[in-house]
Amino acid sequence: MSYDVVVCGAGVGGLASARALGALGLSVLVLDRQAAPAEVAKGELLQPESVRILHDWGALPALLDGGAVPVSRLAIRDPNGRMLLGLDYDALPGAYRQILCTGYSNVLRALAGTLDPNVEVRRGVLVEEALRDPAGRVTGVRVLDEGRPVEIAARLVVAADGLSSRLRKSVELAGERHDYDHKLLAFDLPGVEVAPEVSAYRGEEGLRLVYPLPGGRCRLYVQIRADEMRGLGADALTGWCDRVLAGLPALAPLAGALRANLRHRQILAVYRLRAPRLATAGLALVGEAAHAVHPMAAQGMNSSLGDAETLADLIRAAGGTEADAVDRALTEYHGTRLRRLDHTATVSHNAARMLTSTTGVARLLGGRMMRHTAANPRLLRLTTGNLAGVDLHRLTPVDRLYQLGLLSDRRAYAGTVRPTANGGTTP
Known part of the structure; x- marks a missing residue:
C-alpha cells in the first residue's frame, strides 16, 4: 500500500494539509484514530489571514452556510464593560478584515467538502510510528487497522496528530511544553445575544472571554485556578457561579444561561508547545504536533492552516515528490514557518500575560x-x-x-x- 502523502490526524491541521496537498494532484491518505470528530471548545475564531486561505480553497461558502458569525473588533474591557483597548479589524489593509466566529466542527465540514477525489480519509486507524529507511529518512507509517498491523509507504508523511503526537516522538522531535498556572472553563450558552465582537474581560480573577457562535449561541471562557473546580457539588457550583457573576457585572446578560448550563462545561488545560524542528527527512509537523499557544489570542487553528498552505506551496515549488525534492521543501518549510510561529507565540504569550495575570x-x-x-x-x-x-x-x-x-x-x-x-x- 503506497501513497504520495500520508497525513496522520483528521483535525483542522490534517484536513487542511490534505486539501492543500491533494490540490497538487498527489494521492493523499488521511488517517485518524477517532471514529468521528469530537465536539470540543476550540478552534472557533478564524483570523482574517485564515479567512483568506479558506476563501482561496473554496471553503468559505460552506463556513458561512454553517452560520459563521463575522465580527470586526477584539475588545478588552473592564469588569463593568468599559473599553480598555479596542482592536478594530476594519482598519486592516487588504480584503479580509473580519474574524469569523464558528464551531470547530463547522470548519472540519467546510474543509472536508473541498477535498479532491484523490484524497482518501480513513477513521478508526491508529498510527503507531513512522517507518524509516537505513539512513533514517521517513518512508511511511506503521498502523493498527482493525487490530491488524499494516505498513503504508509514502513519499511524504505529515504529522498532524496533536499535542501528544506519536509520530513526533517516534522520529525524536521533542516538544517543549510549558503549562500556564491556570485553566479555562468553557461554556456553550444557547439563546443569548452578545455584542458582535470578541470581548475579553480583565477581572480581578483573570480572563473572561465572550464571543458569538452560530445558531444564537455564545462561547464563555472563565479563567480558573488549576484545582478550582475539584470536588464541587451542586450547591458549591452555584456559589461559584454567583461569585463569577458578582465579580464581573458585564456578564449579567449571560447569568440565566450560565446557571442553566453549569453542568455542561469543559475544563481545558492551557499550555505552550514548540517543537525545536518542524520537519525531518520525509516528515513534516503541522498544527499542535508542532506548536500550541494560549487560546486567548486565537492563533492555534489559524497557525495550522498557515502550516498547511506553506507546506503545499513549497512542495509545489520543489517540482516533484522525489525524496531529494521533498526534503528540500521540508528544510525550507522548517525555516519559513518557524520564524512565523515564533512571532505568533510571542504575540500570544504577551497577550495572555496581559489578561490573565491576577x-x-x-x-x-x-x-x-x-x-x-x-x-x-x-x-x-x-x-x-x-x-x-x-x-x-x-x-x-x-x-x-x-x-x-x-x-x-x-x-x-x-x-x-x-x-x-x-x-x-x-x-
Whole structure:
C-alpha cells in the first residue's frame, strides 16, 4: 500500500494539509484514530489571514452556510464593560478584515467538502510510528487497522496528530511544553445575544472571554485556578457561579444561561508547545504536533492552516515528490514557518500575560501596556495586524518602552489625525 502523502490526524491541521496537498494532484491518505470528530471548545475564531486561505480553497461558502458569525473588533474591557483597548479589524489593509466566529466542527465540514477525489480519509486507524529507511529518512507509517498491523509507504508523511503526537516522538522531535498556572472553563450558552465582537474581560480573577457562535449561541471562557473546580457539588457550583457573576457585572446578560448550563462545561488545560524542528527527512509537523499557544489570542487553528498552505506551496515549488525534492521543501518549510510561529507565540504569550495575570508586577505592567497602547494609534495598528495575521510587524524594544509609558512616541499619530486641545484634529 503506497501513497504520495500520508497525513496522520483528521483535525483542522490534517484536513487542511490534505486539501492543500491533494490540490497538487498527489494521492493523499488521511488517517485518524477517532471514529468521528469530537465536539470540543476550540478552534472557533478564524483570523482574517485564515479567512483568506479558506476563501482561496473554496471553503468559505460552506463556513458561512454553517452560520459563521463575522465580527470586526477584539475588545478588552473592564469588569463593568468599559473599553480598555479596542482592536478594530476594519482598519486592516487588504480584503479580509473580519474574524469569523464558528464551531470547530463547522470548519472540519467546510474543509472536508473541498477535498479532491484523490484524497482518501480513513477513521478508526491508529498510527503507531513512522517507518524509516537505513539512513533514517521517513518512508511511511506503521498502523493498527482493525487490530491488524499494516505498513503504508509514502513519499511524504505529515504529522498532524496533536499535542501528544506519536509520530513526533517516534522520529525524536521533542516538544517543549510549558503549562500556564491556570485553566479555562468553557461554556456553550444557547439563546443569548452578545455584542458582535470578541470581548475579553480583565477581572480581578483573570480572563473572561465572550464571543458569538452560530445558531444564537455564545462561547464563555472563565479563567480558573488549576484545582478550582475539584470536588464541587451542586450547591458549591452555584456559589461559584454567583461569585463569577458578582465579580464581573458585564456578564449579567449571560447569568440565566450560565446557571442553566453549569453542568455542561469543559475544563481545558492551557499550555505552550514548540517543537525545536518542524520537519525531518520525509516528515513534516503541522498544527499542535508542532506548536500550541494560549487560546486567548486565537492563533492555534489559524497557525495550522498557515502550516498547511506553506507546506503545499513549497512542495509545489520543489517540482516533484522525489525524496531529494521533498526534503528540500521540508528544510525550507522548517525555516519559513518557524520564524512565523515564533512571532505568533510571542504575540500570544504577551497577550495572555496581559489578561490573565491576577497579582503583582505582571498585572500592573499589563494595565500600563493596555493604557498606553490604546492611546497610540501606531501601536494599535501594529497590534491588530499581528493578531490578524495580515500585516505582521514585530514590536521593537523601543515600542515596548512606549507601551509602558517610559518614552513618548513621536510617531504615534503618523498616518492618522491627532486630537487637539480644543477638540479639533490635526494631521
